[in-house]
Amino acid sequence: MSGKQKNKTTITIYGQPFTIVGSENTSHIRDVAESVDDTMRDLDLKHPYLGMNRLAILAAVNVTNDYAKLQKAYEQLKQDYDLLQTYIRKEEKLKDA
């Protein structure tokens, strides 16, 4: 067993109770649960009569889509950051020369 503290958090999403056990803190898990609940309720407004199965899958699709976009933005920003760092190192070498 790892030494990391395990938290047990009970959340409710779309009327379904879940007990989440993990190293994340309770307040973070509650924020995540609220976000999933909001996403499902928004989708339900746009696509009524879809049923909970399909609503939950669509919620997962939406968040995965957002994740993929953010990951692309992160990678681009990391490239830009590395370029700035390389530039600064070069400039500092010139200053020291």
Added chain:
Amino acid sequence: MSGKQKNKTTITIYGQPFTIVGSENTSHIRDVAESVDDTMRDLDLKHPYLGMNRLAILAAVNVTNDYAKLQKAYEQLKQDYDLLQTYIRKEEKLKDA
């Protein structure tokens, strides 16, 4: 109607067919669908007999958790990037002075 081209993509997640209409390209939507399908199948291995509803909601919870972490990392990187930019601007002003 906006001028953006709309693509219609049919995907299958956990045996459920969905038709997604949007501006995202078909290959991106298929990657997203595959990722959600993989997440649900992984969760099913860890928590068998959970049922599709709860499996899909848990998949959405997992991805939302990953998204929240990546967002935090993005914000931190953006702060670091802005600091480097400010430093470079200051150094360039000193050079020009």
